Amino acid sequence: MNENLKRKLLLSLATMTTVSSMCSASVFAFGVHAGGYKDYISNVQNESGYQDWYNNTWNNKEEFDSGKVILTPGKTAKxxxxxxxxxxxxxxxxxxxxxxxxxxxxxxxxxxxxxxxxxxxxxxxxxxxxxxxxxxxxxxxxxxxxxxxxxxxxxxxxxxxxxxTHSFTNFQAILVGDPQIGASGSSGEKTNDDQNIANDTYSWNKTLTQAMKTAPDASFILSAGDQIDYSEVTNDNSAEDKARYIIKEQEYAGYLYPQYLRSIPVATTIGNHESKGDDYKLHYNNPNASALGSTNAGGNYYYSYGDALIISLNSNSRNVAQHKAFLEEAISSHEDAKWRIVMFHHDIYGAGAPHANTDGANLRILFAPLMDEFDIDVCLTGHDHSYARTFQILDGKVITTEGVGEDAASTAYNPEGTLYIAAGSATGSKFYALSTDKQYYLAERSNNPIPTFSTIDFTSDSFTIKTYDVNGDKYANDVTIKKDEKATSIEELKADLQSMDKVDMTSGSKQRIEEALNGLSTTLETVDDSVAINDLASRWNTNNDPLDYYARAKDTDYRDPNNTDALKQGYSKFLDKTFYEADKNAAVDEATIDQVYTNMLTAKSEVVTKAEYADLQAQFDEAGKFLSTIEIGNKKGQYTQENVNAYKQALAQLKTQMNESKITKTELTSLLDSLKQEQTELQSLVNKEDITPVTPVNPDENNQNNNQNQQETNKDQTPSQTTDQSGKSDQIVQTSNSATSKDAVKTEDTANVLGLTLLAVGSLAGIVSYKVYRKKETE
Missing domain, CATH: 2.60.40.380 (Purple acid phosphatase-like, N-terminal)
Incomplete structure (x- = not known):
């Protein structure tokens, strides 16, 4: 990872919605749309082309073909x-x-x-x-x-x-949520005349047709779970159980029906309506398929495509240890991936009333920390059949980010945290109400009852998601994330600091790291939720599981009395923080998180190891040994007392900066450089020749001789007059150039001049050393 402070690119906006107080929930009068959620499918049946398609294509022909080939992505783009x-x-x-x-x-x-x-x-x-x-x-x-x-x-x-195939560098994908073929609730279930499967298949094909028109060069489709509807499977081989599997295979015939699925790979994830049977893992050939995170339907998988790493988790499994091990495996396979995208079914930060505040919130306890720990850029979900887009979320906190607004197009540069997208319904087979209160983490939401899909554009430095309805009209605002290649996220920096070997560093370095990490925890109001996480994971699928199979709270021991499916307050500190006490969960402004980041980066870059500090001490010891070996005097190879004194003072001054509990790497490096420089300067001042001592001259005697010399010199000077145009005269003193004038200089004056010259040379080294020391002192 590049250790440079991540570059914050600024986006100029004419207006931007302030999100500093967004944690106070605003009340919106959302509910099930007029006429109930079955209206759309009823309208499908009345479309002019539907009955002809049903009679001539679907009925007694396509509805029995669940064996169609389906493409899925491979391990890489190749x-x-x-x-x-x-x-x-x-x-x-x-x-x-x-x-x-x-x-x-x-x-x-x-x-x-x-x-x-x-x-x-x-x-x-x-x-x-x-x-x-x-x-x-x-x-x-x-x-x-x-x-x-x-x-x-x-x-x-x-x-x-x-x-x-298309470009492996800049490419496009299509996102769909909850086709849930067979969920529209019409007549004929458990017969060969199941109308709801036909309705949903017709609508599914219509949505994919429009999606391929909007994104004809898409490289793959992402389908966020609940591809089919029928989930009640007991695996008891009874007649009733066989009938359930027949229904499921009829629904697969509907999901596999669109001709486009023969020409474009689809990457699915396991929804709660698919997790009990084995049909999911039989119909798809997922890349890098793993037993980790498994239910009867299968487990997790991942693939890489260009600069993107796509990871699919089975959120029906609450085995956190397995999900964590799988994420480590996936990320290590493509450590230099620019984009880490995770897809699972349950919308842990969704908008819908049925799930976002109940089983989605319960699973938030387990999956949100994983998204933080593994520094996931975007998390794609479904489940609530309602579109939702969050702000940047880190540790359950909204991180206000320049360029990211509410109910408006957003462009974020090097943002902290994860963007969560909950896709709506790709078929209209089912629509849910939105939560009465708009959750604090949401930037945008909608349950407008019409099928939707999204396109995702990947480049080396940008991720853009655009959402449309089945008619190709914009359904939600565009969202873009741009990343600098050199940017290191705060979560990556946190992981680096936590993994450092603190045994081999100075106490000051260790303290700076602890203070920096504590500063992040304090800013994010981090809670220790390990008890709840371990409880939900270890008791999953047991008789004393706090949740049922669909992650709903089971009984009064765990259930919130005011919300029959959510875990009660006090069970999970993280759920309390992000759900029950959301009004207190204030957003973190970007300037604050940037300062925390700077403190963490400084703590990492300024680490001093014990070996480095010991080497510094050794260098000072060597300086002392050098001082003990030099000779003071005026002979060649010796040093003047003045120079040695200045060197001693410089060493003493430098040594005061040696403090194991405070010294930084920058300070240590500077000390070593200064120590070397002082020694080099002293060595350069060694006497190159013997210096002859000079007897000090009496100042009064010197002045008397000077005055006498001046008087004798004046005797040889003859005044002359010059007159300018104004009539004024100036006296010009002429100095004789005769040999007599030269001989008039006395020999004792010559001796005095020589003595002063020798004195100046003898003390030059001392003056230079003093200047060096004074410079250090003033610095």
Whole structure:
């Protein structure tokens, strides 16, 4: 990491909303939109094209096809993953070519997992027998068109599909939230005539169609969980359980339906409606898939794309230790990533009434500290079916940031903290009410009942998210983050200070680090919430778990009496800080956090090790030894007493600055330089020749001789007169140039002049040394 103080780029704004007092919640009269959340889907059914699509495309054709191939991102931009169901088992293969006729194709082989799935309620329905996965590794080039086919036997191949890569440096993604196919609540559930799946599929395809028009060069899609709706799975192999899986596979047929998913990878995360079954991990081939953070649906995964590291966490798992280990693994794989993006389902800083103040708030206890610890730039979530954008959040605090306003377009430069985005609904299958009070952490929110999507533009120094509705009109304000390549965040600096070996440093260095870290904790009003974190993590999925499977408080022992799903006040210090006592949770202004940052950076850069301090002491000891070896006198190779005294005084002055409990690296370096300079200067003043002592001259006698010499000189001078035009005369003294005048200088005067000259030379070194010492003293 670059240790230079991060550069704060300034943005000039004509107006900017002040957020210093935003922690006092403002009351907004938000609720479920007029007519209830089913209105949008009812309108879909009345669209002119819907009935024709249902009769000729969906019904008895597409609704039974949950085996479609779906692309997912590979480990890097050069990789691509494939997954699909097949009704026969074999060896899955994908072949890719740059030619549409598939000439010179490269074949990639994968693995199959045996399954027994169907999406048909007919008793004689044919079942899917294999989940097939193939990874294309280190093959793709940027800005290139590819063609691919897939097979399970190597002889019968699928139709040919097109896949287009784009820039691996500056690229675009699409964000969608909660398609939740099957959630619209219409008729036909548990039959082959499930209208809600058809409605939501039609709307999902419509949203993706508009998203691809808005962002035709998008490199991948991010889907923030709850891709499907049906979550009630018991895995007991009963007839009822089989029916539930059939419903889920019908919903997957709807989610996989859009043709665009054959040409653009989709990176999903596990929602609460998917976490109980195994169908999620069978339908997707996620890169770097891990068992860490697992539920029945699967666990965490990550991939890198250009300067971005994308991390997907399963927020249904409350195993914090596993999430932390996974984040360490992911980040170490791409330590130089400019952008760290985390996506999980639950909106821990959301806007909706059903979740943001209940299970989302409960999970905030676990996941918000992880976002801080691993210095995540942006956290993408879903769950509340309402759009929400936060201010920059660090340790539950709003960090006021120049360029970031409320309900306005924002551009932040090298901001501290994490930006949280909760995507709305991509299908309109369900809409929720917003919280009555606008939470202190929100910069913008909306539950306008229309499907939405966002585009995200990544460059080497900027991240920009723009949000649109299904018609392509702007739904929310644009948000941009710009980062200087040399910027080191306050969380990175904190981690550096905490990891330093304090055993090998001076007490002063250790104290400066402790004071700097304490200054950050004091500013952010950090609380120790380890008891609540450990309790929620260790008792997860046990009989005495404080929360149910969906993270809602279970009973009166843990439940807030005024909020049946939130953990009660006093259980978690962090929840108290960010929820129950939010009105006291004042924002931190940028100037304050910058000063804290400066103090931390200074503490790190000014560390003095014990070895360095010992070396300084040794250098002073060497200076003392040098002093003891020199000789004082007027002989060649000796030093005058004046020079030695000045050197002793300089050493004494420097030694007063040696204080183990206070000295900084800068001061130590300066002391060493000064010590070396003093010794060098003294060595340069060594007598180069013997100095002859001179008898001091009596001042009175010297003055008498001078006066006599002047009188005798005046005898040889003859006055002459000159007259100017005004008639005035000036007397000019003429000095004789005769030999007699030269001989008039007395020999004793010559001796006096020589004596003064020798005295001046003899004391020159002392004068120089005094000047050196005086300069040091005044400095």
């Amino acid at each position: 990789d691509l993953n494939f997954a699909w169901y097949s009704k026969v088992a074999g060896t899955p293969q994908v072949k890719m070519s740059k030619s549409q006729d598939m000439s010179n194709a490269t074949v990639f082989e994968g693995k199959a997992q045996s399954i027994n799935k169907t999406n048909d309620f007919d008793t004689d329905a044919e079942y899917y027998k294999a989940s097939n996965k193939v990874s294309v590794d280190n093959y793709l080039e940027e800005n290139t068109t590819y063609y691919y086919q897939y097979s399970v036997d190597g002889s019968t191949w699928s139709d040919t599909y097109t896949y287009q």
